[in-house]
Amino acid sequence: MADEVILLDYWPSLFGVRTRIALEEKNKKFVYREQDLCNKSALLLEMNPVHKKIPVLIHNGKPVCESLIQVEYIDETWPGENPLLPSDPYQRAKARFWGDFINKMLPGLGKLMWGTKGEEQEEGKKEFIEMLKTVESELGDKTYFGGETFGYVDIALIGFYGWFDAFEKYGNFSIEAECPKIIAWAKRCVKRYSVAKSLPDSKKITELVPELKKKKGIK
């Protein structure tokens, strides 16, 4: 029986990008279904009744939710090509730790982008920069987070890269100035087919921000 893989997603989502990249790394054909988050489809509500959020990976009719859980699922279901997680348990634990840490950067980014007061935005920016610097020191001088192989942690973080222009514009700072190794790493990642194909256009994201702010009721 042929595998049916559907991804319910929203093009600017830094979560959805992770799943798209993982599927591309495995050379997995999938059907991409763009979701309108203001008018959620019956399928989305049925497939993610708990959170009603994207991305949702539907494999032969069965839904998997949460982007990093989807990345592990993809790795375990199609183990042959391009392993995304290391095989050594300790290295896997490190990868999962950093995936979790990267997710913890989100509240700070939320304050930076969607904060209503200047103070809140400054706080968010500080938090984000501090955490990104921690991530940068974990990367060090390696090619990718796992060493020579592109994998889970790279996938967890690269989705943010599409939003870097927006962060810089609204936070009034330069990520390259703060974390040059991260920018160098991102430029390496973008050369990979899976990333180039999946990452949304930075300019389009930055242009979308005022509209998103309006939808969230922020001036």
Place this chain on the structure above:
Amino acid sequence: MAERSEEVKLLGMWASPFSRRVEIALTLKGLPYEFSEQDIANKSPLLLQSNPVHKMIPVLLHNGKPISESLVILEYIDDTWQHNQILPQDPYDKAIARFWARFVDEQIYVTAMKVVGKVGEERDAAVEATRDLLKLMEKELVGKDFLGGESLGFVDIVATLVAFWLMRTEEVVGVKVVPVEMFPEIHRWVKNLLDVDVIKKCIPPEGEHLNYIRARMDSLKLKSV
């Protein structure tokens, strides 16, 4: 073949649900370990060195190598010692287990903390919100002895947070967040958990635990019953 000496040490805290879940996993696997009670108010050099990023317990040290974040630790334990598997083998079932574990930690725990930390209307709202989340857990238990199915699994271990922390806090806070009339399946599941030797062995003793919660609330200037 030389026998590998396994040195397993847990930097933890007797009253922490995150620390206790690691103890449950180690005990389920029959793994001997050294437990080192940590003082969070006065963090040891070993803790700071082993978890420089978060500076929090639990930290598992396996032959000196540190692993932090309780869910990461649980998966590490399962990956390293593959008997008595905690997570399901099937990738889909594993994904579902991981989803519910995150739900407990990122949704239930965060919302339930507000029940303790807030008063008046804000507390009432937190109680309602916690119940809404617990209704989803209640549904998952229908027709099952454990969240993991027929036997204790990953999600049950993680959800001991609900059974033995959230539900114990009810007594101290004086609010029945999880009444049996609303959550018969959860109450049945707690009874099932208490029938498991490993659980009985690894959860904090009730009396001392309640006193600890009361003392913590007092120190945070929160009213307790």
